[in-house]
Amino acid sequence: MREEFIQVFITGGTFDKEYNFITGQLYFKDTHLNEMFVRGRCTLELDIKTLMMIDSLEMCDADREIIKHNCISTKTDKIIITHGTDTMVKTAKVLSDAGIEGKTIVLTGAMIPYAFGTSSDGFFNMGSSLGFVQTLPPGVYISMNGRYFQWNKVKKNRQTGFFENITS
């Protein structure tokens, strides 16, 4: 039996990066997701679970297996995954190939860390993703730039940082 909550899986990505003022590098500490839902005054029933906190360029097959396993085992049919933008489509393919039935899976991310204040797109993307996960039919989607894309009809343009439809 499917339950009504929305499952949010955290995997890291630019979304949750922070600035280390000692080293001058970006790194991961704690997720900002909880704080974002409070600020968004979100009253949806959410289950937020951190699966990993990594840069998506460093995500390996085993990591994607963990994500897949969690998508399969969660009891709800509405799943949002925060993910680095560079390999978002690759993870989406793994989830699609897994043949998970009856679940709407939305991968989202940010181009600028949420921790960088009013310049970040993360808060907006999370809002859009919540909209899409509650309304789209089962499938695996990418949500970026206010839009949703079928996972197999999108690519990230590395020159501009925007996600674009693949027109085949």
Add this chain to the structure above:
Amino acid sequence: MREEFIQVFITGGTFDKEYNFITGQLYFKDTHLNEMFVRGRCTLELDIKTLMMIDSLEMCDADREIIKHNCISTKTDKIIITHGTDTMVKTAKVLSDAGIEGKTIVLTGAMIPYAFGTSSDGFFNMGSSLGFVQTLPPGVYISMNGRYFQWNKVKKNRQTGFFENITS
């Protein structure tokens, strides 16, 4: 013939309020919507039009007629309206009573002005509304707190500031 863009109508509300440091009062100057879509790196085709810049407690019948007229005359079937939260449901009723067919109309707002930086819920609500307007069937909806509500099944709880389902 319906066109593909999303129509955004601005009516004011807390969303667009600013702090006047001379008088210490909140007031309206320019809208922040354009800036929000840039920050959200939104690549949807949008048509943004300011209908008025007022507090929704001061919105009168003539103002609602203007909103209705614009919803009827726009050539697209996807409409977002930014609106003060206090009378959002009242305007939604006017739009519903107008019998506008085949259009998805989403009213949204904010509890804290966008101009107040990282405490505002406005950017998140706009993200959600973009999600809902692209996916919900024709009708008039309220989008707040990460959720959508049928316009006639929701009320604002004045004590908490949250929108709640009316369970009749």
Add this chain to the structure above:
Amino acid sequence: MREEFIQVFITGGTFDKEYNFITGQLYFKDTHLNEMFVRGRCTLELDIKTLMMIDSLEMCDADREIIKHNCISTKTDKIIITHGTDTMVKTAKVLSDAGIEGKTIVLTGAMIPYAFGTSSDGFFNMGSSLGFVQTLPPGVYISMNGRYFQWNKVKKNRQTGFFENITS
């Protein structure tokens, strides 16, 4: 015997105002001073004490007596007072008339609440005030707009919100 710490007295003012999203009014909750010194990575020895949390237009004689009493009794010779800008000069006069000897007293404030994020001048003003309180000779000063003023040679221009020298 004088001690080395800097005394910070909080009286409220725009500095510490917040937005009440239920009523749409500005109000006082907790001070933001501690958070500001953490963010400023301040390593000075500070003693921060909230004397009151009020709008300076509502400050009465008894309130100014409290401020005066505290300035007299603190064991340090370096005092910063956060204060609403509208009657800052009036309080400064009370402190000057008290004939407090050997103490540098700097009154400062903000035109936009610290809680309103990256638009506020409060963080900058607190930085300046720390600079002035450590270096100016004993006396009563106003610190605003990156400058310091002798308390009796300044007025707030109500039209512009800037503090200006009185040229007599």
Add this chain to the structure above:
Amino acid sequence: MREEFIQVFITGGTFDKEYNFITGQLYFKDTHLNEMFVRGRCTLELDIKTLMMIDSLEMCDADREIIKHNCISTKTDKIIITHGTDTMVKTAKVLSDAGIEGKTIVLTGAMIPYAFGTSSDGFFNMGSSLGFVQTLPPGVYISMNGRYFQWNKVKKNRQTGFFENITS
């Protein structure tokens, strides 16, 4: 003849770094100094000049010669230099060794870029530096953490990121 304005020299450093969302690296684009003085509602007469935009770890002898030359040739006796924190003391030594007489030179910086919003210490440090440059006697100083230090009695603690007095 000395003039009344404050000279601000920009050299880059963390202060002015920005996040490149394409590469995920920090870089320099335009300075934020002008915007900071507007936000601080600063009414001092300032002359702001960008000498270079570099990381202070990459600053070479020729760069320091440029800074020195500009400090010598400016017509005012009040100079603020924004600078990366890692070699701030080294540049201060060059300026001190130059034997510039009658000028108060304050070097300041930030541990977190100004562009990263409400987490940055830069705005506070600029406020302090304005306070110090207007009040300290001629000499070369470092202003960080709300304090000023004689250039030859301070070191940056690389483990903590704080500036500390050298107690010899």
